[in-house]
Amino acid sequence: MLLTLNTADSRPLHEQVAGAVRRAIAEGECRPGERLPSARELAQALDVNTNTVLRGLRALRDEGLLEFRRGRGVTVAAGAAEQSAVLDRVRELVRDAARLGYSRSDLIEMIRGLS
Structure with a gap:
């Protein structure tokens, strides 16, 4: 570790x-x-x-x-x-977003907009 x-x-x-x-x-x-x-x-x-x-x-x-x-x-x-399931869901979200044309920075901005 x-x-x-x-x-x-x-x-x-x-x-x-x-x-x-x-x-x-x-x-x-x-x-x-x-x-x-x-x-x-x-x-x-x-x-x-x-x-x-x-x-x-x-x-x-x-x-x-x-x-x-x-x-x-x-x-x-x-x-x-x-807790490791959260990381799996994040990876899935990144894959889905990329498939739909969103970049990682787009996702980050979306997440920032939630708070």
Whole structure:
């Protein structure tokens, strides 16, 4: 699992850690039941404090994306697969839009117009 943080991002580091793991799950890089590297290993790879990583992982546990099990470490929860379905739907939307003559930038503008 290759995670990176954006040093220019103004969000707190623990939120960036949670976002990076959330994205890895959504993109299928981490599948349900898979064990994540230890918080210490993630902290070293990301060059942040272990407590920062733990705070981000706890937030994902509270969202139901991760499970903490004594002796087994942190694993991706079974329900996390549903999030990867969003990415599948986005890919389908991009394909359908292209078939209808819309570009990706057209889609982005449509989405921005929804908020």
